[in-house]
Amino acid sequence: MAEAFPVKPKLRPTSSKLTPSPEAKYWRSFKIPKDIETTPSKSFTFPINSIAFSPLAPHDFVATHSASVSIFSGKTLEPKPTISSFSDTAAAVSFRCDGKLLAAGDLSGTVHVFDAKSRSHLRRLKGHAAAVRSVSYPRAADKLHLFSGGDDSVVKYWDVTTEKSVFNLLGHKDYVRCGDASPISDEMFVSGSYDHRVRVWDVRVSNASSVMELNHEKPVESVLYLPSGGLIATAGGNFVKIWDVIGGGKLLYSMESHIKTVTALCMGKVARGSGEEAEENRILSVALDGYMKVFDYAKLKITHSIRFPEPLLSVGFSPDCSTRVIGTSKGNLYIGRRKAKVESEEVVGGLQWKIVEDDPGRKVPRPSYFRYFQRGQNLKPSEGDYLIKRPKKVKMAEFDKLLKKFRHREALVAALNRRNPESVVAVMEELVARKKLKKCVSNLDTEELALLLAFLQKYSTMPRYAGLLTKLANKVVELRAEDIKSSDQLRSCIRNLKRDVEEEIRIQQSLLEIQGIISPMLRIAARS
Amino acid sequence: MFTGGKSFVSLPPAFSNDAKRLLVCTGNTVSIFSTSTGLQTCELEGHEAQVTSVIVVPATNPTSKVLCYCWTSSLDGKIRYWDFAAPELMKTIDIRFRIHSMVIPSLLHPRNDSTGKLPDLYAYISTEDVKQEGKPSSFGIQKCNLTKSRIVGGVTLAETRKPGHVTISPSGKYIGTCEKRKLRIWEIPAKDSEHVGYKKVRLHHTRSITTMAFHPTERVVAAGDVTGRILLWRGVGRETFSNSKSSNGRMNTDGEDRPGVRDTDDADSCTTWHWHSSEVNVLFFSSDGAYLYSGGKEGVLVVWQLDTGKKKFLPRIGSPLLYFINSPDPTLSSISCADNQIQLLRMPSMEILRSISGIKLPSSHMDMYEGFGSVVVFNPTAGLIAVPAENYRVQFYSLFDDREISQVQICERNHQPGDEITVKVNLVALSRDGSTMCTVETRLPEEGIGSLVTLKFWVCGSQKKQVSLSTVIYEPHRDAEISCIAFRPTGNMAVSSSHGGDFKVWVHRHELTPKDETVQRSGWKCHAVGSYKKKPMSTAAFSSDGSVLAVAADKVITLWDPDRNTLLAVIGDSLEPITNLTFIGKSEYLVSASASRGSKSSNPQLTVWSMSKLCVAWSYRLDIEAITCSMDDSTFAVLARSKPNGSADESSQHAEDMILLFNAEKAVPLSVWFVSKAQGGGLSFVSSDEDKVSGTKATDEVLAYINGAREYVLLNPHSEQDISRQRGFTNLDDTDTHGYASVYGELPEFSLKADQTAFPSMPSGKTWKGIFSGPSHALPPLPKLCSDFLESLLERRSGVVE
Secondary structure (H helix, E strand, O other), X not given: XXXXXXXXXXXXXXXXXXXXXXXXXXXXXXXXXXXXXXXXXXXXXXXXXXXXXXXXXXXXXXXXXOOEEEEEOOOOOOEOOOEOOOOOOEEEEEEOOOOOXXXXXXXXXXXXXXXXXXXXXXXXXXXXXXXXXXXXXXXXXXXXEEEEEEOOOOEEEEEOOOOEEEEEEOOOOOOEEXXXXXXXXXXXXXXXEOOOEEEEEEOOOOOOOOOEEEEOOOOEEEEEEOOOOOEEEEEEOOEEEEEEOOOOOEEEEEEOOOOOOEEEEEEEEEEOOOOXXXXXXXXXXXXXXXXXXXXXXXXXXXXXXXXXXXXXEEEEEOOOOOEEEEEEOOOOEEEEXXXXXXXXXXXXXXXXXXXXXHHHHOOOOOOOOOHHHHOOOOOOOOOOOOOOOOOOOOOOOHHHHHHHOOOHHHHXXXXXXXXXXHHHHHHHHHHHHOOOHHHHHHHOOHHHHHHHHHHHHHHOOOHHHHHHHHHHHHHHHHHOHHXXXXXXXXXXXXXXXXXXXXXXXXXXXHHHHHHHHHHHHHHXXXXX | OEEEOXXXXXOOOEEOOOOOXXXXXXXXXXXXXXXXXXXXXEEEOOOOOOEEEEEEOOOOXXXXXXXXXXXXXXXXXXXXXXXXXXXXXXXXXXXXXXXXEEEOHHXXXXXXXXXXXXXXXXXXXXXXXXXXXXXXXXXXXXXXXXOOOEEEEEEEEEEEOOOOOEEEOOOOOEEEEEEOOEEEEEEOOOOOOOOOOOEEEEEEOOOOXXXXXXXXXXXXXXXXXXXXXXXXXEOOOHHHHOOOOOHHHHHHHOOOOOOOOOOOOOOOEEEEEEOOXXXXXXXXXXXXOOEEEEEEOOOOEEEXXXXXXXXXXXXXXXXXXXXXXXXXXXXXXXXXXXXXXXXXXXXXXXXXXEEEEOXXXXXXXXXXXXXXXXOOEEEOOOOEEEEEOOOXXXXXXXXXXXXXXXXXXXXXXXXXXXXXXXXXXXXXXXXOOOOEEEEEEEEOOEOOEOOEEEEEXXXXXXXXXXXXEEEEEEOEEEEOOEEEEEEOOOOOEEEEEEOOOOEEEEEEEEEEOOOOOOOEEEEEEEEEEEOOOOOOXXXXXXXXXXXXXXXXXXOEEEEEEOOOOEEEEEEOOOOOOEEEEEEOOOOOEEEEEEOOOOOOXXXXXXXXXXXXXXXXXXXXXXXXXXXXXXXXXXXXEXXXXXXXXXXXXXXXXXXXXXXEEEEOXXXXXXXXXXXXOOOOOEEEEEEOOOOXXXXXXXXXXXXXXXXXXXXXXXXXXXXXXXOEEOOOOOOOOOOOOOHHHHHHOOOOOOOOOOOOOOOOOOOOOOOXXXXXXXXXXXXXXXXXXXXXXXXXXOOOOOXXXX
């Protein structure tokens, strides 16, 4: 016995692109949340130089732009009031390891320390002779010191409480534009400069010279200590280099897939499932070419890349893997967020508990109650139970049901009302196979005919459907000329259709002209 | 010589008494199928012409249920009596008339054995007396004494102009036949003897009646006509058949209270039901007489409640219905469908249990469209043929086993049997190893709108069971129809040629993901397009080593390098377009056939080309239907049609189709066979298996010929020795569990020490589900059921266990 086949549209050619890898899916899942009307619509007009995430949950983040620092809530992504007590453009920002304090450098050469919560101005560290473009707190446990690097090519190690510089670390011969603290040691940090050098400093060795010097061969725009503390990634020019610090400053890999200058690096994580082992570290790099690339430094491979329409200046990734922020030179902030699932489960758990509590009070219903007849209807099967499944109900579209009843005109109208051109064309093809299309067209009343004409106007020049629809449009006009003449609505439909068809004819003619120009050239090229 | 591909649905089948076997008339033989497995178990061979009826001797008491006797009649004028369990021929009666139909009413009567002597057995047969040339043969219904093996002289119930099918009532009391617009019904006396009078009734209608049925208990007759109406006469023959006592009183009531009854027809009332849109083919009363089953061209079985006229349906059977038969087991009945399929139904619920399918018959519509030739395709290595069927399927049929292997749905569309065909699978091609199938389906346009040609590539899994779709290509040659598809014998390449003037070479490609080579996408892609002077390409062929591609462009043959797509040579200039092209094995010859299909004044030609010299080796003036070549040597066979009658110089009787076997080097045919119905037939060399066919060597090839009616024959091309075959019938084995086991499963085995007296349980004749399935009104009466039910529960002690 033959089963009932639904009407299906023609298959489309599958793209030769491969299905996205799980990693690409993961990075694509960072989407602009719909409930927040910030970014990129709410832009700052000035370049966003720096982004930093708080190390503590809920991982608030800050972004510097012009002479202010904006703090965003990590939970809702809503902007909190900005700190704008800078005399010049703010350039660098860093959270203390406990997330309570916030340090920012500005172009006047001052490093400001704020309370992250109250936004009150706590300290001003003055000492740099030129703009401070790099500020970083130690990442492990030290709460009293911070490093800064400035355009005066000096790196300073500050004691924050006394507002005094402990060391002046000299060695760079050009602007120091970036720096990062070691994730495992409070005394180690790294700085990068426009003299192509990256220097690793250890404050325990106070002879004011660097422990290690690496040559990036391009002005260094960003430098990043990788979580193990043994590797450093540096960005400058249009490439990113990975160095082994413990192994004596050996170059491990040079990633050269950006087209323009790489401006910022940050650590990203791929969370697969739950648990620590499921997380894998990645380097996120952004560049002026508008690409964000995800680099797997374990396999030394680019695993994903996304394009943004503007040059990118800064990037940040929340430690809980939920938020990814990118700042652009035009002041737009691209915030991507993944959907969290954990919270909803907790709610469910609470409800179940309630039900269980209620149960002992309830007696087994007696047959005199209505509830008696409903008992057990919501019972879930236990593991050992043998389940008898109800045969799955076959979902049928309305036009399928109507076609099954041989109500052809109604099926066509139902398909037209669904506004899915593929299914409309599929229904039309089925009607052709039943030799009923002409009859359907001649039976349509005025409004349905207007619907059909509007459909034809929209799609009859589309190459996928043109083969069927242009002929059909011709037929419709031929068959229903009288009705069209008598109705204003239909006449306007026909006018639109005519306009579109004339446009298409013009396009085709110009294409033919182009072909005429090209084909002799191709002929000649083939001969030579 | 081994034949196969018979029609299962030329006649109604018959169930055996235990409903475990189904007897089906298949040409000259009767094939017996097991109803539990759907496989053929044995065959009754003996008749020399088509078998026209098979009647199983019904069981009169429960003990005789196991007896398997049947009567068959045939067009060769013989009636035979068989024991079909053995199978063994018991008796033959020669009556020298062609028998079109036979009924034996006395089998259905309860025999009265008071005298201790069995009364004579009488059959009523619809005969044809073939007279000399020129005169129409006369038909009649005659009586035959089966016990004494002779026709009862002088008893001719009716003379008709056409062979009539005789219908018998389930009680055996009446027989009837429908003839044009009237029904004739005779009452068979309870004590039948050679000289009895027959009472008869005629019922008239305004349309031609196609089928009729008798009610099992009452005097109700149903008839279906060509317009789809069902007529139901109640109280038929109340005057004639009942022992008339007060005829005067009855005459007065005439004309007053007989709604729907025509003129002087002897019936109380006549009701008309109209649901079918065309001819009613099936009419059958259920055994309790409460329901009437009807079916027709729409392929829907309709169940009418007799008292109320309410309907129930079994829709989408997919093919016009021809016969409906119920079995002695009330839970089983069968429907014969026009697509050569017998469906077994579980009864009250009307589910299709299984189907017994023969080779798909060619559609009656297929001749209507030019280019809709649905030629069967051979898979020479596996001995399979692929047959395109009407319901958008391709059937794989095993030539050696003579049974269906599988079916593939080519186009996902519902098939309505009665409709005009607008979508059609019109080309099927199989690669040499059978791993790839290519199909072309065409949708005809409605007034120039919406025609579509779709090319599909399929991947056949192991054992030809799973076939999966690989690639779909819409409009491969714009809107032009594809004329031919050929696979390259070596490697994954196919070529499709179109009437639109170009051919395309398709190649199979695998795509591996660059990262981890696990995900594999494979598909067919266009490799090259070629055309020659915009001439329509009618056929294409690859040479056996795959290095040369020959494409016929109208009247010339173009030779191409398939890999680089360069034209190598152009040969020939025949008078008519070339229709067939084949490279002969591994030899250097190419054979082409040309004829313009359809036109009568053609110059058909069979030409053998030498590829080394690029010229004609020899040629014949023959109208070729099919060409095949053997795989290894240089022999090839052609199927040549006889000349059309218009231009025949001989008399039409001698114009026969023939199969000619040639060696390419010589123009003298090696052997010739005469065949019939070559139109739309096919021919192929098929490699034979040693296990299946004896009489040929293991390496030998067998020539398979299938005619237009889808009957095939396997010939041994090289010797006179016939191909005989031990047919691999399966034994009738019943794996159903009975009684206790069917409900509760197998009993755990007891250790003998614990229980010395093991009672072997006796399986009852019926399963539990069989007893109680269905609505209560359809069940047999409770007293009948009760004993069965208890019997199935009881454990019977078969003997004393020590």
